Amino acid sequence: MDVSTVSRSLNGSYGIHRDTREKVLAIAARLNYRPNRVARNLVTGRSHTVGLIVSDIRNPFFAEVVRGAEDAACEAGCEIVLCNADLDSGKQARYVQSLLDKRVDGILMNSVGGLDRPQQEQLALSGIPVVLLNRPRSGSNFSTVTADNQEGGYLAGEHLAKLGHRKVAYLSGPRDHGNMRERARGLIRALTATPGAVAPIVLRAPHNFRGGYEMASAILARHPDVTALFAANDTIAFGAIRALIDAGRPAPRHMSVIGFDNVELASVSGPPLTTVHQPKYEMGRAAMEMIIQATAMQGPHLPEHRILGVKLVERESCAAPRNGSAI
Numbered sequence: 311m312d313v314s315t316v317s318r319s320l321n322g323s324y325g326i327h328r329d330t331r332e333k334v335l336a337i338a339a340r341l342n343y344r345p346n347r348v349a350r351n352l353v354t355g356r357s358h359t360v361g362l363i364v365s366d367i368r369n370p371f372f373a374e375v376v377r378g379a380e381d382a383a384c385e386a387g388c389e390i391v392l393c394n395a396d397l398d399s400g401k402q403a404r405y406v407q408s409l410l411d412k413r414v415d416g417i418l419m420n421s422v423g424g425l426d427r428p429q430q431e432q433l434a435l436s437g438i439p440v441v442l443l444n445r446p447r448s449g450s451n452f453s454t455v456t457a458d459n460q461e462g463g464y465l466a467g468e469h470l471a472k473l474g475h476r477k478v479a480y481l482s483g484p485r486d487h488g489n490m491r492e493r494a495r496g497l498i499r500a501l502t503a504t505p506g507a508v509a510p511i512v513l514r515a516p517h518n519f520r521g522g523y524e525m526a527s528a529i530l531a532r533h534p535d536v537t538a539l540f541a542a543n544d545t546i547a548f549g550a551i552r553a554l555i556d557a558g559r560p561a562p563r564h565m566s567v568i569g570f571d572n573v574e575l576a577s578v579s580g581p582p583l584t585t586v587h588q589p590k591y592e593m594g595r596a597a598m599e600m601i602i603q604a605t606a607m608q609g610p611h612l613p614e615h616r617i618l619g620v621k622l623v624e625r626e627s628c629a630a631p632r633n634g635s636a637i
């Protein structure tokens with residue numbers, strides 16, 4: 311039996327007689343044979359591995375995104391290498407370099423914001439497909455997948471305005487977080503179209519539970535006329551809800567709270583969180599499918615840009631302000 315027949319039997323390729331394949335598999339099992347992935351990668355020029363750089367997998371938003379990406383990768387016979395960059399540009403650059411050294415087939419990453427020009431050029435020159443997650447079409451030549459963040463901010467603002475809120479605070483993440491800026495733009499657009507509404511108060515802190523807790527506490531202490539909080543993601547909203555409970559001013563009776571993401575836990579928080587849904591699983595899956603298709607094309611690929619729709623999910627954390635009038 312020649313080498314090619316053995317190899318094709320082991321790989322499950324077409325054109326091999328069943329008896330031959332069974333004989334080869336039986337011998338391989340007896341010898342406890344394990345294919346050498348490294349050698350195979352050298353022959354095919356592919357590692358069947360895709361790098362996935364997120365900011366922090368502890369944010370349940372990323373858990374769902376990663377799940378969608380991994381399912382798509384698995385269906386295509388690929389595996390993922392997960393990296394948490396913590397919005398730290400140095401860490402992000404080191405991960406990019408290490409993934410390139412590992413000869414990954416592609417990189418799906420949350421941002422290129424932290425990479426300087428030469429690093430971005432090196433990434434582009436590597437020739438592997440790169441898809442940026444959570445980013446609209448930007449100056450760079452990489453493909454992008456994002457939800458419609460500005461529309462989401464608008465939906466949140468419109469909902470609060472319809473309930474009668476006129477003084478809203480936006481609890482945001484870091485200043486350079488592009489999609490949170492887009493959400494603020496949408497909120498401002500909705501409030502500008504609302505008679506009697508004033509510009510939102512914007513606070514910034516880390517976009518996590520603690521950040522939400524601190525920002526909500528600051529609003530209670532410094533802005534007693536604010537009646538609603540728009541949290542730039544659900545994790546911030548959960549922290550804000552906790553701060554309101556601890557201050558004896560729970561939502562929605564004393565303050566409305568609306569989030570962004572619609573993570574699974576949003577339906578069981580106390581109160582269940584009204585929020586803007588973004589299709590997290592689908593975003594991860596779409597981004598990974600773009601990488602897999604580009605890899606299969608094996609040549610220069612044009613960047614592709616996908617914007618996925620958002621929708622408002624009404625639960626119980628928002629209500630009309632006390633003494634307020636709804637429009």
Ligand code: RIB
Nearest residue numbers: 365369371444489543571
């Ligand atoms: O950076 C993480 C945040 O951005 C997530 O919570 C989600 O809102 C994403 O768009």
